[in-house]
Each structure stands twice: as structure tokens, then as C-alpha cells.
Amino acid sequence: MIDIRAARADPDAWRAALARKGAAEEFDALLEADRERRALLPRIEELRARQKLKGKPTPEQLKELKSVKAELQALEAELEQVEARFQELLDIVPNPPDPSAPDGFTEEDAVELKRVGEPQELGFDPRDHLELGQIDMERGAKVSGARFAYRLGETALTELALYRFALDRLVGKGFTPVLPPVLVLEKAMYGTGFLPTDEVNLYRIERDELYLTGTSEVALAAMHMEEKLAADELPLRYAGYSTCFRREAGAAGKDTRGMFRVHQFDKVEMFVFCLPEHSREEHDRLLAIEEELVGELGIPYRVVNIAAGDLGASAVKKYDLEAWFPTQQRYREITSTSNTTDYQARRLDVRFRREDGGLEPVHTLNGTAVTARVLLAIMENFQDEGGTYSIPSVLEEFGALRKGAAGPG
């Protein structure tokens, strides 16, 4: 949620920034609800003050108190409605974008920052991951439905090596490795901003009122919810490894072949809690780490700066790292890192204490280290004419075999 007092103090600047996310009207409505709320509050507080009494009331006082109560109940009912509307708007007004996020509302409005590595001239028709790896989508569909994959044999080992490689590198950079829960309470989903807006993309366990997380970001961010951190323990940097679950509700018909877009995949995620004055540099640092990992693997990629209107509600700025996929003849997203400043921290109520004693929300950031998609990029980019692919040597020590086997197992 946004800082309503800051917004109230400088409404024009906030409105202009939010307009770039297409949320100017919601912002206006929020300010209006805020005004109504603040008109009502003093009246209620005054009545509550009158209601207070030490000791037993006299009959005359009792009569007076009963009339105060009636008046109070009417105003409180009114306030309840106003507050509900205020809260509803506060839930949906997004974090205003950083000035350095480009204008625009679509994927195409993203600005390319750089390209690294040359896509290889293969000189033959490239095979995709289904032809190169031991991946069984048919049985996945039989057992779990569309968009579920079995990875077998060497493919399974190589995928695991990839996660182990990423965790190893992150631990070397001071990240704490975490195996988090993947089922979380509603308040964790709400606090991280996936609810109420992304409800349709979440798997929900109705019987136990739990949600399956679409990224370990949720459990990592919520780990410190309702906590007061000490300034000197920041930044806290975590590297979570977990399976991720997504309904992909808006993606019908998109990326339907293979395991490029599935309901269940695995991911190593970076998550940082830091001081507000450090979040920009932390964001650049997360991007640098993503580049380093993909660079070590030798995958050709580009970096894009996502347009303001294409950002999620929480992010003020987002970089995507896109790998070259020979069969698609284009760059596709493999990692993404966002600075969510104090937006998540406010919702989750994660604060820290300054030297002078003041409590304020921390800043939070997230970034993908690797996902199964990186494996697909490895397969496609390092394949040979015979239908096998070579594996980056850095993965060998983590249990990947030197050569991938050809064709499904």
C-alpha cells in the first residue's frame, strides 16, 4: 500500500506518477475517501470522549450517555462504510513508478538496455527442449492435466544441478539459503500484493484456507511480516529454492508446447530487505547477479527496462533478463527483478528502527536467480546437429552430466 500521508501532502506529483500506471482515477477516489474519513473521525472521537465516565453515573447522566451512544452508533456505522471503501482503494492503488521506468503500458514499450553474447549460427533447423531433453508432457497431462511436466534421467539431474549452482553462487555472495513453505495463509498473499489483484492465478486450498505460492518471494517476504528489524541487521539477503505453482489463467493458448509455461516449476529466488536509501543500488546489484549467473552459463541474453504501465502493482521498476531461444528466433524472459520499495513492507508491516528511534517501513526487492526456463535456454542454445546438447561446464560439479541425451526417454 502507498503512504497515504505522503500522498495527501503532495497529491499532484503522486497523481502524475500513478497516471503512468493508469491508476489516476483510483488515486482520486482514494483521496476522496480519505477526506470523508477524516471528516467523520473527529466527530466520533468527540462523542467517545463524552462517553467516558469515572464511577457510577447518576440517572441524569445515564440518560445523556444513552443518547450519546445512539448518536455514536449511527456515526460509527457510517464510518465503517467509508473505511471499507478507503481500504479497498488503498489495496488497489499501485506503487508509483520510478522516474527511470519508461512510459508505456505493454511489453513492447520496454526499453532494451543491452545485449550480451551472440546467438550462435547453428546452420541446421534447431530442435526445441521437447526434442532435446528427457521431458514427458503426455504423461504429465495424463496424471495432472495440461501444462504439467515430468523431467527424467539426465534432464532431471541437470535441472537440479542448475539450482544447486545458483544457490552456491548466492551463498558465496552472502545470501542465506532458504527452503520455504509453499503453502501460505491469505495474509501472506495479501501482504505481498498477490491478493486481491492476482487471485485468478493462484491455486487455493479451500478446505484449509491456504494458497500455493507462485514464487518463493511470498514466503520469503512474509517471513518477517509484523516484525521490527534492527537497522544494523539490514540488508537481509535470502536465496529461496522452491517449487512454484501458477494457474496461468490469462495465458490460454500461449506457449502451449512443452514446459516453457507450466503450472508447476522450480525456481531459485533472491529476496532482499534493506534500508530505503539503499534499494536502488540493491536493485542494480540483483540485476548484476542475474547477469553474472546467465553469463557464467554462456547463454546469449538481453536486458530490458519494463514500461511503467506494464509493472505489477508493487514494483516501481523492473528489469527482465531475456535469453535467446533459437527455435523461437527471439529473446524470452528467463529472469526478472523488481524494486518494490516500501509498498510490500507497508502491507506486511515490516519496519526497522533508526538510530534516533523512529520506526519506518523497510524496502524490499526480489529477483529470479534461475528457473527451469534457463535449462530450456541451455538446451536450445548449446545443441548440435545430432540432437544432443552440451552442458555448461560450471554445472558439472553440481551433478550435471557432460552431454544431454537425445530425444525423449
Add this chain to the structure above:
RNA sequence: GGAGGGGUGGCAGAGCGGUCGAAUGCGGCGGUCUCGAAAACCGUUUCGGGCCGUUAGGUCCGACGAGGGUUCAAAUCCCUCCCCCUCCGCCA
């Protein structure tokens, strides 16, 4: 799954219809004392919000696991839910 106990300030722990945002102890912070420190003593020490004020601050409201109810009035009484602890059973 069964039986019992409990959730109050940074921690421990009282309070069990009004004078309680809350005794007391510990811890923290400031001070006195001291060459310095310890001890002792004095003071201070929750969070959120509204309004007033340029600031310093003032003032009022709310919060005793969460939500609802009773009452003029709830930490205190009633209901529902959540969480924690102990024992037993079950599973790993």
C-alpha cells in the same frame, strides 16, 4: 485425533466490569555519585490514528491473540475463530 493449560508492554508477570495503557521485577535510555567503572539512588521508557502548531510540541481517540456480542462503561462477562505449550494416540 483425544485431554488439559495458556495468549497482557523489549522480556517476565499482576490485574478479572468504571479511577487500568495497565502494578511489580528485569532490561533499555538519561542523570546523580566516581579519576573511570560497578553498585546505589533519581528520572524516563508501547504502538497506531485524528486535530492544532512553521518547528519543538500539545490535545483527543483507538489498541491487553483476532472478530462479534452484552453494558451508559469490557483487559475483565458471553460467543466464534486463530495461535502457542504439556500429556496421550496416530503418522513420518
